[in-house]
Amino acid sequence: MNARAALFDLYGDHLRTRGGRASVAALVRLLAPLGIAAPAVRTAISRMVRQGWLDPVRLRQGPGYAVTPKCERRLDETAARIYRMGGMTWSGRWHILVLEPIRDRARRERLRADLTFLGYAPLTETTWIGPRPSPELDELHMPAHRFEATLEGDPRTLLARAWDLDGIAKAYEDWLTCAVDLVGSLSESAPDDLVFAVRSRLLHGWRNFLFRDPGLPVELLPTGWPGEAARAFFEREAARLLPAAAAFVDRSLES
Template structure:
Protein backbone atom coordinates (compact mmCIF):
# COMPACT_ATOMS: atom_id res chain seq x y z
CA UNK A 1 0.00 0.00 0.00
CA UNK A 2 1.39 3.37 -1.00
CA UNK A 3 1.17 5.87 1.89
CA UNK A 4 -0.70 8.56 -0.04
CA UNK A 5 -3.30 6.15 -1.39
CA UNK A 6 -3.74 4.54 2.02
CA UNK A 7 -4.35 7.96 3.60
CA UNK A 8 -7.13 8.63 1.11
CA UNK A 9 -8.69 5.29 2.06
CA UNK A 10 -8.45 5.95 5.81
CA UNK A 11 -9.88 9.45 5.55
CA UNK A 12 -12.66 8.38 3.19
CA UNK A 13 -13.67 5.34 5.25
CA UNK A 14 -13.22 6.65 8.77
CA UNK A 15 -11.74 10.07 9.53
CA UNK A 16 -14.27 12.10 7.53
CA UNK A 17 -16.98 10.64 9.77
CA UNK A 18 -15.19 11.95 12.88
CA UNK A 19 -14.72 15.60 12.04
CA UNK A 20 -12.24 15.13 9.19
CA UNK A 21 -9.16 15.87 11.35
CA UNK A 22 -6.73 13.50 13.05
CA UNK A 23 -3.65 13.69 15.25
CA UNK A 24 -0.60 12.61 13.30
CA UNK A 25 0.29 10.12 16.03
CA UNK A 26 -3.03 8.33 15.50
CA UNK A 27 -2.49 8.27 11.76
CA UNK A 28 0.99 6.79 12.23
CA UNK A 29 -0.40 4.06 14.50
CA UNK A 30 -3.06 3.14 11.96
CA UNK A 31 -0.70 3.03 9.02
CA UNK A 32 1.81 0.94 10.93
CA UNK A 33 -0.78 -1.85 10.80
CA UNK A 34 -0.22 -1.94 7.04
CA UNK A 35 3.57 -1.94 7.14
CA UNK A 36 3.99 1.81 6.52
CA UNK A 37 6.79 3.34 8.59
CA UNK A 38 6.52 6.62 10.49
CA UNK A 39 9.04 8.28 8.18
CA UNK A 40 6.99 7.21 5.13
CA UNK A 41 3.83 8.62 6.71
CA UNK A 42 5.46 11.97 7.47
CA UNK A 43 7.02 12.14 4.00
CA UNK A 44 3.67 11.44 2.32
CA UNK A 45 1.96 14.08 4.47
CA UNK A 46 4.59 16.67 3.57
CA UNK A 47 4.13 16.02 -0.15
CA UNK A 48 0.36 16.23 0.17
CA UNK A 49 0.61 19.53 2.05
CA UNK A 50 2.89 20.87 -0.68
CA UNK A 51 0.30 19.86 -3.30
CA UNK A 52 -2.48 21.59 -1.34
CA UNK A 53 -4.26 18.32 -0.59
CA UNK A 54 -3.74 18.42 3.19
CA UNK A 55 -3.33 21.11 5.82
CA UNK A 56 -2.01 21.12 9.38
CA UNK A 57 -3.09 22.70 12.67
CA UNK A 58 -0.60 23.00 15.51
CA UNK A 59 -1.79 22.77 19.10
CA UNK A 60 1.14 22.83 21.50
CA UNK A 61 3.68 20.36 20.18
CA UNK A 62 1.08 18.24 18.39
CA UNK A 63 0.06 18.34 14.73
CA UNK A 64 -3.47 17.66 13.52
CA UNK A 65 -4.10 17.02 9.84
CA UNK A 66 -7.12 17.37 7.61
CA UNK A 67 -7.73 17.55 3.88
CA UNK A 68 -8.10 20.83 1.99
CA UNK A 69 -11.23 21.47 -0.12
CA UNK A 70 -9.34 20.12 -3.13
CA UNK A 71 -8.45 16.94 -1.25
CA UNK A 72 -11.97 16.59 0.17
CA UNK A 73 -13.39 16.76 -3.36
CA UNK A 74 -11.19 13.84 -4.37
CA UNK A 75 -12.19 11.86 -1.29
CA UNK A 76 -15.90 12.53 -1.76
CA UNK A 77 -15.78 11.60 -5.43
CA UNK A 78 -13.99 8.35 -4.61
CA UNK A 79 -16.42 7.45 -1.81
CA UNK A 80 -19.38 8.27 -4.03
CA UNK A 81 -18.13 5.99 -6.80
CA UNK A 82 -17.25 3.14 -4.44
CA UNK A 83 -20.70 3.11 -2.84
CA UNK A 84 -22.95 4.23 -5.69
CA UNK A 85 -24.86 1.82 -7.85
CA UNK A 86 -24.43 1.67 -11.63
CA UNK A 87 -27.15 3.24 -13.71
CA UNK A 88 -29.21 0.57 -15.44
CA UNK A 89 -29.99 2.66 -18.52
CA UNK A 90 -27.87 4.90 -20.70
CA UNK A 91 -29.35 8.31 -21.52
CA UNK A 92 -28.07 8.01 -25.11
CA UNK A 93 -25.69 10.98 -24.85
CA UNK A 94 -21.95 10.87 -25.51
CA UNK A 95 -19.85 13.47 -23.69
CA UNK A 96 -17.02 14.43 -26.06
CA UNK A 97 -13.99 16.34 -24.81
CA UNK A 98 -11.28 17.74 -27.05
CA UNK A 99 -8.14 19.59 -26.05
CA UNK A 100 -5.02 21.15 -27.50
CA UNK A 101 -2.21 22.09 -25.11
CA UNK A 102 0.94 23.98 -26.14
CA UNK A 103 4.20 22.16 -25.52
CA UNK A 104 4.96 24.52 -22.65
CA UNK A 105 2.00 22.98 -20.80
CA UNK A 106 3.01 19.36 -21.29
CA UNK A 107 2.97 18.63 -17.55
CA UNK A 108 -0.54 20.04 -17.26
CA UNK A 109 -1.67 17.91 -20.21
CA UNK A 110 -0.37 14.75 -18.54
CA UNK A 111 -2.10 15.68 -15.27
CA UNK A 112 -5.39 16.33 -17.08
CA UNK A 113 -5.18 12.94 -18.78
CA UNK A 114 -4.94 11.27 -15.36
CA UNK A 115 -7.96 13.20 -14.13
CA UNK A 116 -9.97 12.34 -17.25
CA UNK A 117 -9.14 8.67 -16.81
CA UNK A 118 -10.21 8.85 -13.15
CA UNK A 119 -13.46 10.55 -14.16
CA UNK A 120 -14.28 7.67 -16.53
CA UNK A 121 -13.35 9.10 -19.92
CA UNK A 122 -11.81 6.92 -22.61
CA UNK A 123 -9.39 8.20 -25.25
CA UNK A 124 -10.52 7.47 -28.82
CA UNK A 125 -7.65 9.56 -30.26
CA UNK A 126 -4.70 11.53 -28.91
CA UNK A 127 -6.77 14.56 -27.98
CA UNK A 128 -10.37 13.31 -28.05
CA UNK A 129 -11.95 11.66 -25.03
CA UNK A 130 -15.50 10.40 -24.64
CA UNK A 131 -17.82 9.14 -21.91
CA UNK A 132 -21.44 7.94 -21.86
CA UNK A 133 -21.84 9.06 -18.24
CA UNK A 134 -23.47 12.34 -17.09
CA UNK A 135 -20.26 13.95 -15.86
CA UNK A 136 -20.58 17.40 -17.38
CA UNK A 137 -20.48 19.05 -13.96
CA UNK A 138 -17.19 17.38 -13.00
CA UNK A 139 -15.63 18.36 -16.32
CA UNK A 140 -16.71 21.99 -16.05
CA UNK A 141 -15.32 22.12 -12.50
CA UNK A 142 -12.06 20.62 -13.78
CA UNK A 143 -11.82 23.24 -16.51
CA UNK A 144 -12.57 26.06 -14.09
CA UNK A 145 -10.19 24.77 -11.42
CA UNK A 146 -7.26 24.62 -13.83
CA UNK A 147 -8.39 27.56 -16.03
CA UNK A 148 -8.48 25.41 -19.16
CA UNK A 149 -11.15 27.24 -21.17
CA UNK A 150 -8.60 28.23 -23.82
CA UNK A 151 -7.44 24.64 -24.31
CA UNK A 152 -10.47 22.37 -23.91
CA UNK A 153 -14.01 22.08 -25.30
CA UNK A 154 -16.85 19.81 -24.14
CA UNK A 155 -19.67 18.63 -26.39
CA UNK A 156 -22.58 16.24 -26.10
CA UNK A 157 -24.01 14.20 -28.95
CA UNK A 158 -26.73 11.59 -29.25
CA UNK A 159 -25.36 10.24 -32.52
CA UNK A 160 -21.95 9.56 -34.06
CA UNK A 161 -22.17 9.24 -37.84
CA UNK A 162 -19.03 7.22 -38.58
CA UNK A 163 -19.12 4.56 -35.83
CA UNK A 164 -21.75 2.69 -33.87
CA UNK A 165 -21.80 2.75 -30.08
CA UNK A 166 -20.05 -0.60 -29.66
CA UNK A 167 -17.17 0.52 -31.89
CA UNK A 168 -16.76 3.65 -29.78
CA UNK A 169 -16.70 1.58 -26.59
CA UNK A 170 -14.09 -0.76 -28.09
CA UNK A 171 -11.91 2.18 -29.10
CA UNK A 172 -11.95 3.81 -25.68
CA UNK A 173 -11.91 0.87 -23.24
CA UNK A 174 -10.94 -2.76 -22.86
CA UNK A 175 -13.97 -3.95 -20.92
CA UNK A 176 -12.96 -7.59 -21.20
CA UNK A 177 -9.70 -6.87 -19.42
CA UNK A 178 -11.59 -4.97 -16.71
CA UNK A 179 -13.98 -7.91 -16.33
CA UNK A 180 -11.01 -10.28 -16.01
CA UNK A 181 -9.60 -8.08 -13.24
CA UNK A 182 -12.93 -8.23 -11.45
CA UNK A 183 -12.86 -12.00 -11.80
CA UNK A 184 -9.44 -12.13 -10.12
CA UNK A 185 -10.79 -9.93 -7.33
CA UNK A 186 -13.70 -12.33 -6.87
CA UNK A 187 -11.54 -15.45 -6.77
CA UNK A 188 -9.19 -13.93 -4.20
CA UNK A 189 -11.85 -12.41 -1.98
CA UNK A 190 -14.18 -15.40 -1.95
CA UNK A 191 -11.47 -17.12 0.08
CA UNK A 192 -11.15 -14.07 2.35
CA UNK A 193 -14.93 -13.97 2.81
CA UNK A 194 -15.05 -17.64 3.82
CA UNK A 195 -12.13 -17.16 6.21
CA UNK A 196 -13.62 -14.09 7.90
CA UNK A 197 -17.10 -15.60 8.07
CA UNK A 198 -15.74 -18.71 9.78
CA UNK A 199 -13.85 -16.60 12.32
CA UNK A 200 -16.94 -14.47 12.94
CA UNK A 201 -19.05 -17.58 13.54
CA UNK A 202 -16.45 -18.88 15.98
CA UNK A 203 -16.28 -15.47 17.68
CA UNK A 204 -12.51 -15.27 17.08
CA UNK A 205 -12.52 -12.31 14.67
CA UNK A 206 -10.81 -9.40 16.44
CA UNK A 207 -11.54 -5.70 16.02
CA UNK A 208 -8.02 -5.07 14.74
CA UNK A 209 -8.25 -7.81 12.13
CA UNK A 210 -11.60 -6.41 11.01
CA UNK A 211 -10.09 -2.91 10.71
CA UNK A 212 -7.20 -4.23 8.64
CA UNK A 213 -9.40 -6.35 6.37
CA UNK A 214 -12.02 -3.63 5.83
CA UNK A 215 -9.35 -1.09 4.97
CA UNK A 216 -7.58 -3.53 2.65
CA UNK A 217 -10.69 -4.51 0.71
CA UNK A 218 -11.75 -0.88 0.23
CA UNK A 219 -8.19 -0.07 -0.82
CA UNK A 220 -8.22 -2.91 -3.37
CA UNK A 221 -11.71 -2.12 -4.65
CA UNK A 222 -10.84 1.57 -5.11
CA UNK A 223 -8.27 0.56 -7.73
CA UNK A 224 -11.10 -0.29 -10.12
CA UNK A 225 -12.09 3.38 -10.13
CA UNK A 226 -8.99 4.05 -12.24
CA UNK A 227 -9.91 1.38 -14.81
CA UNK A 228 -13.66 0.80 -14.79
CA UNK A 229 -15.56 3.73 -16.35
CA UNK A 230 -18.71 2.59 -14.47
CA UNK A 231 -20.78 2.30 -17.62
CA UNK A 232 -24.55 1.98 -17.47
CA UNK A 233 -25.53 -1.67 -17.44
CA UNK A 234 -26.95 -1.64 -20.97
CA UNK A 235 -23.53 -0.70 -22.41
CA UNK A 236 -21.71 -3.58 -20.70
CA UNK A 237 -20.87 -6.89 -22.39
CA UNK A 238 -22.60 -10.07 -21.31
CA UNK A 239 -21.02 -11.83 -18.32
CA UNK A 240 -19.26 -8.65 -17.14
CA UNK A 241 -18.09 -9.51 -13.60
CA UNK A 242 -18.31 -6.06 -12.08
CA UNK A 243 -21.69 -6.55 -10.39
CA UNK A 244 -20.63 -9.84 -8.79
CA UNK A 245 -17.43 -8.24 -7.51
CA UNK A 246 -19.45 -5.38 -6.04
CA UNK A 247 -21.82 -7.75 -4.25
CA UNK A 248 -18.89 -9.67 -2.75
CA UNK A 249 -17.15 -6.45 -1.75
CA UNK A 250 -20.27 -5.32 0.09
CA UNK A 251 -20.83 -8.67 1.83
CA UNK A 252 -17.33 -8.56 3.31
CA UNK A 253 -17.54 -4.84 4.12
CA UNK A 254 -20.87 -5.18 5.88
CA UNK A 255 -19.80 -8.24 7.88
CA UNK A 256 -16.77 -6.57 9.49
CA UNK A 257 -17.68 -2.87 9.60
CA UNK A 258 -18.79 -2.55 13.23
CA UNK A 259 -15.69 -4.19 14.80
CA UNK A 260 -13.50 -2.30 12.29
CA UNK A 261 -14.92 1.02 13.49
CA UNK A 262 -14.40 -0.01 17.12
CA UNK A 263 -10.71 -0.53 16.35
CA UNK A 264 -10.51 2.81 14.56
CA UNK A 265 -12.06 4.56 17.57
CA UNK A 266 -9.48 2.95 19.87
CA UNK A 267 -6.67 4.48 17.78
CA UNK A 268 -8.25 7.79 16.81
CA UNK A 269 -7.52 11.03 18.65
CA UNK A 270 -8.98 14.38 17.66
CA UNK A 271 -7.75 17.83 18.60
CA UNK A 272 -8.53 18.85 22.24
CA UNK A 273 -10.51 21.87 21.06
CA UNK A 274 -12.88 19.73 19.02
CA UNK A 275 -15.44 17.46 20.56
CA UNK A 276 -16.16 14.62 18.18
CA UNK A 277 -19.02 12.38 19.16
CA UNK A 278 -17.95 8.76 18.66
CA UNK A 279 -20.44 7.02 16.44
CA UNK A 280 -20.96 4.17 14.02
CA UNK A 281 -21.21 5.73 10.62
CA UNK A 282 -24.27 4.84 8.61
CA UNK A 283 -23.97 3.65 5.04
CA UNK A 284 -26.72 2.71 2.63
CA UNK A 285 -26.23 -0.64 0.95
CA UNK A 286 -26.77 -0.38 -2.81
CA UNK A 287 -28.66 -3.66 -2.46
CA UNK A 288 -31.31 -1.96 -0.26
CA UNK A 289 -29.95 -2.86 3.15
CA UNK A 290 -28.68 -0.55 5.87
CA UNK A 291 -26.04 -1.19 8.48
CA UNK A 292 -25.00 0.81 11.51
Protein backbone atom coordinates in the same frame (compact mmCIF):
# COMPACT_ATOMS: atom_id res chain seq x y z
CA MET B 1 -0.35 -0.28 -0.73
CA ASN B 2 1.76 2.87 -0.33
CA ALA B 3 1.27 5.42 2.45
CA ARG B 4 -0.27 8.13 0.27
CA ALA B 5 -2.90 5.78 -1.18
CA ALA B 6 -3.64 4.41 2.30
CA LEU B 7 -4.17 7.94 3.63
CA PHE B 8 -6.59 8.77 0.83
CA ASP B 9 -8.52 5.57 1.59
CA LEU B 10 -8.49 6.30 5.32
CA TYR B 11 -9.73 9.88 4.99
CA GLY B 12 -12.34 8.92 2.42
CA ASP B 13 -13.72 5.81 4.08
CA HIS B 14 -13.53 6.74 7.75
CA LEU B 15 -12.33 10.26 8.58
CA ARG B 16 -14.53 12.17 6.11
CA THR B 17 -17.57 11.36 8.28
CA ARG B 18 -15.63 12.13 11.48
CA GLY B 19 -14.82 15.74 10.73
CA GLY B 20 -12.14 15.05 8.12
CA ARG B 21 -9.25 15.53 10.53
CA ALA B 22 -6.93 13.48 12.72
CA SER B 23 -3.75 13.92 14.69
CA VAL B 24 -0.45 12.73 13.27
CA ALA B 25 -0.18 10.22 16.10
CA ALA B 26 -3.61 8.80 15.25
CA LEU B 27 -2.74 8.54 11.55
CA VAL B 28 0.40 6.60 12.44
CA ARG B 29 -1.61 4.24 14.68
CA LEU B 30 -4.23 3.72 11.99
CA LEU B 31 -1.78 2.79 9.24
CA ALA B 32 0.36 0.53 11.44
CA PRO B 33 -1.86 -2.56 10.86
CA LEU B 34 -1.17 -2.13 7.14
CA GLY B 35 2.56 -2.41 7.74
CA ILE B 36 3.19 1.28 6.99
CA ALA B 37 5.83 2.80 9.27
CA ALA B 38 5.65 6.24 10.86
CA PRO B 39 8.33 7.87 8.63
CA ALA B 40 6.42 6.81 5.51
CA VAL B 41 3.20 8.24 6.94
CA ARG B 42 4.84 11.60 7.68
CA THR B 43 6.45 11.75 4.25
CA ALA B 44 3.12 11.03 2.56
CA ILE B 45 1.39 13.69 4.67
CA SER B 46 3.96 16.30 3.64
CA ARG B 47 3.45 15.41 0.00
CA MET B 48 -0.33 15.68 0.31
CA VAL B 49 0.01 19.10 1.95
CA ARG B 50 2.19 20.33 -0.94
CA GLN B 51 -0.39 19.03 -3.42
CA GLY B 52 -3.26 20.81 -1.68
CA TRP B 53 -5.06 17.76 -0.28
CA LEU B 54 -4.41 18.36 3.45
CA ASP B 55 -3.98 21.37 5.72
CA PRO B 56 -2.18 21.34 9.08
CA VAL B 57 -4.43 21.91 12.12
CA ARG B 58 -3.95 21.95 15.86
CA LEU B 59 -6.12 19.38 17.64
CA ARG B 60 -6.69 18.53 21.28
CA GLN B 61 -4.58 15.40 20.75
CA GLY B 62 -1.74 17.41 19.17
CA PRO B 63 -0.66 18.42 15.64
CA GLY B 64 -2.89 17.03 12.93
CA TYR B 65 -4.15 17.38 9.39
CA ALA B 66 -7.56 18.14 7.89
CA VAL B 67 -8.89 17.68 4.38
CA THR B 68 -9.03 20.75 2.14
CA PRO B 69 -12.13 21.67 0.09
CA LYS B 70 -10.34 20.22 -2.95
CA CYS B 71 -9.82 16.96 -1.07
CA GLU B 72 -13.43 16.89 0.12
CA ARG B 73 -14.64 17.08 -3.49
CA ARG B 74 -12.28 14.29 -4.54
CA LEU B 75 -13.29 12.05 -1.62
CA ASP B 76 -17.01 12.60 -2.18
CA GLU B 77 -16.72 11.90 -5.92
CA THR B 78 -14.64 8.80 -5.22
CA ALA B 79 -17.09 7.50 -2.61
CA ALA B 80 -19.99 7.99 -5.02
CA ARG B 81 -18.22 5.82 -7.58
CA ILE B 82 -16.89 3.23 -5.11
CA TYR B 83 -20.29 2.61 -3.57
CA ARG B 84 -22.27 3.37 -6.75
CA MET B 85 -24.39 5.97 -4.97
CA GLY B 86 -27.44 6.93 -6.98
CA GLY B 87 -27.22 3.81 -9.13
CA MET B 88 -24.74 5.43 -11.59
CA THR B 89 -27.49 5.97 -14.16
CA TRP B 90 -26.66 6.85 -17.75
CA SER B 91 -28.57 9.50 -19.68
CA GLY B 92 -27.71 8.02 -23.08
CA ARG B 93 -25.43 10.98 -23.81
CA TRP B 94 -21.62 11.02 -23.80
CA HIS B 95 -19.55 13.78 -22.25
CA ILE B 96 -16.86 14.82 -24.73
CA LEU B 97 -13.67 16.78 -24.10
CA VAL B 98 -11.67 18.26 -26.97
CA LEU B 99 -8.32 19.28 -25.52
CA GLU B 100 -5.97 21.90 -26.88
CA PRO B 101 -2.51 20.43 -27.59
CA ILE B 102 -0.21 20.41 -24.56
CA ARG B 103 3.47 20.52 -25.46
CA ASP B 104 4.91 19.82 -22.03
CA ARG B 105 5.16 16.04 -21.75
CA ALA B 106 5.03 15.85 -17.94
CA ARG B 107 1.91 18.02 -17.80
CA ARG B 108 0.33 16.00 -20.60
CA GLU B 109 0.93 12.73 -18.76
CA ARG B 110 -0.48 14.14 -15.50
CA LEU B 111 -3.60 15.27 -17.33
CA ARG B 112 -4.03 11.84 -18.93
CA ALA B 113 -3.80 10.19 -15.50
CA ASP B 114 -6.29 12.66 -14.00
CA LEU B 115 -8.80 12.24 -16.82
CA THR B 116 -8.54 8.45 -16.60
CA PHE B 117 -9.23 8.59 -12.86
CA LEU B 118 -12.24 10.85 -13.46
CA GLY B 119 -13.74 8.29 -15.83
CA TYR B 120 -12.71 9.47 -19.29
CA ALA B 121 -11.07 7.46 -22.07
CA PRO B 122 -9.24 8.74 -25.16
CA LEU B 123 -10.62 8.41 -28.67
CA THR B 124 -7.64 10.38 -30.01
CA GLU B 125 -4.77 12.23 -28.34
CA THR B 126 -6.98 15.29 -27.85
CA THR B 127 -10.54 13.85 -27.74
CA TRP B 128 -11.78 12.09 -24.61
CA ILE B 129 -15.20 10.71 -23.70
CA GLY B 130 -16.94 9.69 -20.50
CA PRO B 131 -20.39 8.31 -19.71
CA ARG B 132 -21.15 11.35 -17.55
CA PRO B 133 -19.47 14.68 -16.70
CA SER B 134 -17.19 14.74 -13.68
CA PRO B 135 -17.71 17.54 -11.14
CA GLU B 136 -13.93 17.65 -10.67
CA LEU B 137 -13.07 18.79 -14.19
CA ASP B 138 -12.74 22.43 -13.14
CA GLU B 139 -9.99 21.43 -10.71
CA LEU B 140 -7.76 20.43 -13.64
CA HIS B 141 -7.67 23.93 -15.19
CA MET B 142 -7.24 22.34 -18.60
CA PRO B 143 -7.71 24.08 -21.95
CA ALA B 144 -10.60 22.16 -23.48
CA HIS B 145 -13.99 22.42 -25.13
CA ARG B 146 -16.76 20.37 -23.52
CA PHE B 147 -19.80 18.85 -25.20
CA GLU B 148 -22.59 16.40 -24.51
CA ALA B 149 -23.79 14.33 -27.44
CA THR B 150 -25.50 11.14 -28.53
CA LEU B 151 -23.90 8.72 -30.96
CA GLU B 152 -25.31 8.01 -34.39
CA GLY B 153 -25.00 4.23 -34.39
CA ASP B 154 -24.53 1.47 -31.84
CA PRO B 155 -23.02 2.92 -28.63
CA ARG B 156 -21.60 -0.53 -27.80
CA THR B 157 -19.13 -0.06 -30.63
CA LEU B 158 -17.93 3.21 -29.13
CA LEU B 159 -17.72 1.65 -25.67
CA ALA B 160 -15.58 -1.22 -26.93
CA ARG B 161 -13.30 1.18 -28.81
CA ALA B 162 -12.67 3.49 -25.87
CA TRP B 163 -12.40 0.92 -23.06
CA ASP B 164 -10.66 -2.48 -22.97
CA LEU B 165 -13.73 -4.47 -21.94
CA ASP B 166 -11.95 -7.83 -22.05
CA GLY B 167 -9.17 -6.50 -19.85
CA ILE B 168 -11.59 -4.93 -17.38
CA ALA B 169 -13.66 -8.12 -17.18
CA LYS B 170 -10.52 -10.20 -16.49
CA ALA B 171 -9.44 -7.71 -13.81
CA TYR B 172 -12.82 -8.06 -12.08
CA GLU B 173 -12.56 -11.86 -12.13
CA ASP B 174 -9.00 -11.80 -10.75
CA TRP B 175 -9.93 -9.27 -8.06
CA LEU B 176 -12.90 -11.33 -6.91
CA THR B 177 -10.78 -14.47 -6.58
CA CYS B 178 -8.20 -12.62 -4.47
CA ALA B 179 -10.86 -10.80 -2.45
CA VAL B 180 -12.60 -14.06 -1.48
CA ASP B 181 -9.25 -15.43 -0.25
CA LEU B 182 -8.46 -12.20 1.61
CA VAL B 183 -11.77 -12.07 3.48
CA GLY B 184 -11.65 -15.82 4.08
CA SER B 185 -8.36 -15.40 5.94
CA LEU B 186 -10.21 -13.70 8.81
CA SER B 187 -11.34 -15.84 11.71
CA GLU B 188 -14.57 -15.09 13.57
CA SER B 189 -12.52 -13.94 16.57
CA ALA B 190 -10.16 -11.69 14.58
CA PRO B 191 -9.23 -8.50 16.49
CA ASP B 192 -10.52 -5.15 15.27
CA ASP B 193 -7.15 -3.99 13.95
CA LEU B 194 -6.85 -7.05 11.73
CA VAL B 195 -10.42 -6.60 10.45
CA PHE B 196 -9.56 -2.97 9.71
CA ALA B 197 -6.46 -4.06 7.77
CA VAL B 198 -8.35 -6.64 5.70
CA ARG B 199 -11.20 -4.25 4.95
CA SER B 200 -8.70 -1.52 3.99
CA ARG B 201 -6.98 -3.87 1.52
CA LEU B 202 -10.37 -4.92 0.16
CA LEU B 203 -11.32 -1.27 -0.36
CA HIS B 204 -7.97 -0.38 -1.89
CA GLY B 205 -8.18 -3.17 -4.44
CA TRP B 206 -11.71 -2.15 -5.37
CA ARG B 207 -10.75 1.53 -5.54
CA ASN B 208 -8.21 0.70 -8.25
CA PHE B 209 -11.12 0.04 -10.61
CA LEU B 210 -11.76 3.78 -10.63
CA PHE B 211 -8.83 3.95 -13.05
CA ARG B 212 -10.37 1.30 -15.33
CA ASP B 213 -14.15 1.35 -15.04
CA PRO B 214 -15.88 4.74 -14.63
CA GLY B 215 -19.23 3.09 -14.04
CA LEU B 216 -19.81 2.04 -17.63
CA PRO B 217 -23.49 1.95 -18.66
CA VAL B 218 -24.87 -1.43 -17.58
CA GLU B 219 -27.20 -1.55 -20.56
CA LEU B 220 -24.22 -1.49 -22.94
CA LEU B 221 -22.12 -4.16 -21.22
CA PRO B 222 -21.93 -7.83 -22.30
CA THR B 223 -24.33 -10.30 -20.71
CA GLY B 224 -22.93 -11.82 -17.51
CA TRP B 225 -20.59 -8.89 -16.91
CA PRO B 226 -18.29 -10.00 -14.01
CA GLY B 227 -18.22 -6.51 -12.55
CA GLU B 228 -21.68 -7.04 -11.09
CA ALA B 229 -20.66 -10.12 -9.08
CA ALA B 230 -17.51 -8.35 -7.93
CA ARG B 231 -19.46 -5.27 -6.89
CA ALA B 232 -22.02 -7.33 -4.95
CA PHE B 233 -19.22 -9.12 -3.05
CA PHE B 234 -17.42 -5.86 -2.25
CA GLU B 235 -20.53 -4.10 -0.99
CA ARG B 236 -21.61 -7.07 1.14
CA GLU B 237 -18.22 -7.67 2.75
CA ALA B 238 -17.35 -4.00 3.18
CA ALA B 239 -20.60 -3.51 5.09
CA ARG B 240 -20.12 -6.68 7.16
CA LEU B 241 -16.58 -5.73 8.24
CA LEU B 242 -17.36 -2.05 8.84
CA PRO B 243 -18.45 -2.20 12.53
CA ALA B 244 -15.21 -3.82 13.72
CA ALA B 245 -13.07 -1.61 11.46
CA ALA B 246 -14.90 1.51 12.67
CA ALA B 247 -14.36 0.49 16.29
CA PHE B 248 -10.61 0.34 15.67
CA VAL B 249 -10.69 3.77 14.00
CA ASP B 250 -12.63 5.34 16.88
CA ARG B 251 -10.29 3.81 19.45
CA SER B 252 -7.23 5.03 17.55
CA LEU B 253 -8.59 8.56 17.28
CA GLU B 254 -9.41 8.75 20.98
CA SER B 255 -6.09 7.39 22.26
